[in-house]
Amino acid sequence: xxxxxxxRASVEAALGxxxxxxxxxxxxCIHHGSQVRTExxxxxxxxxxxxxxxxxxxxxxxxxxxxxxxxxxxxxxAVPEPVGRGGGGEAPPWFLMEYFEPGAPGPAxxxxxxxxxxxxxxxxxxxxxxxxxxxxxxxLAQDNTPDTSWARFWxxxxxxxxxxxxxxxxxxxxxxxxxxxxxxxxxxxEVRDAALLHGDLWGGNVFPxxxxxxxxxDPAVYRGDALVDLAMSELFGGFNxxxxxxxxxxxxxxxxxxxxxxxxxxxYYLLVHVNLFGAGYVAETEAAAARVVAxxxxx
Numbered sequence: 130x131x132x133x134x135x136x137r138a139s140v141e142a143a144l145g146x147x148x149x150x151x152x153x154x155x156x157x158c159i160h161h162g163s164q165v166r167t168e169x170x171x172x173x174x175x176x177x178x179x180x181x182x183x184x185x186x187x188x189x190x191x192x193x194x195x196x197x198x199x200x201x202x203x204x205x206x207a208v209p210e211p212v213g214r215g216g217g218g219e220a221p222p223w224f225l226m227e228y229f230e231p232g233a234p235g236p237a238x239x240x241x242x243x244x245x246x247x248x249x250x251x252x253x254x255x256x257x258x259x260x261x262x263x264x265x266x267x268x269l270a271q272d273n274t275p276d277t278s279w280a281r282f283w284x285x286x287x288x289x290x291x292x293x294x295x296x297x298x299x300x301x302x303x304x305x306x307x308x309x310x311x312x313x314x315x316x317x318x319e320v321r322d323a324a325l326l327h328g329d330l331w332g333g334n335v336f337p338x339x340x341x342x343x344x345x346x347d348p349a350v351y352r353g354d355a356l357v358d359l360a361m362s363e364l365f366g367g368f369n370x371x372x373x374x375x376x377x378x379x380x381x382x383x384x385x386x387x388x389x390x391x392x393x394x395x396x397y398y399l400l401v402h403v404n405l406f407g408a409g410y411v412a413e414t415e416a417a418a419a420r421v422v423a424x425x426x427x428x
Contacts, residue, residue, distance in 0.1 A: 235341030243375030332367020
């Protein structure tokens, strides 16, 4: 896809030089993406969306900067550096960032990813769960109003808004989700550590550079239980045993994760998929919620 003339002009004005090469990048399902090269030879990744709220890209920039600061301490993960944002008038909202050429994973890729994520989870935490601003997961708003109770934050700021949206659209009216809301707090009441989360850690949001270094992209950052990222990483695959083994060597994965917390957290992401992609995810959502209810009942 070629760039709209207004978009090209806006980006070139911000950079102070012309774009001489534009190459579409596949993989995104919400925004358009292209690799662009300037007359000076610099390469960037450009995202834009004529229908996007400009604050979507402001939130993404904020999340990338938080992850970059935390990942720098371990040195094992790469995170694109934001370069600029723009839009307005005839130009659609856009976001320009550092470009990493995708490559093949090397022998240490999974180990570095697991160790790097565990180290990242140990940085940038705080006493409150949430974040200093709201953001998005996919195209859905994510409320990050801080709370000192993780159980309350999870049920009120994560599950309840997505469930309400799904029910407005005609899904998930059965009793299992209400039982989940009653049961989940009992599984979460001991969580005290507000770790910095990527927030949307599925296989499509991490890739290797040509040097084999893991790159994190498309965050939905906030502070919460570190196990949220692990639960999302398992939902759709893409992370092997070496990744989890390396993570566990730095941050122990507690038995409660396998007993109940994986399902507690995956229920949120399944609800998100119901709202993004439709009723095909309803049965899986209800099954995860039912396992939570059963696990809490018989603990």
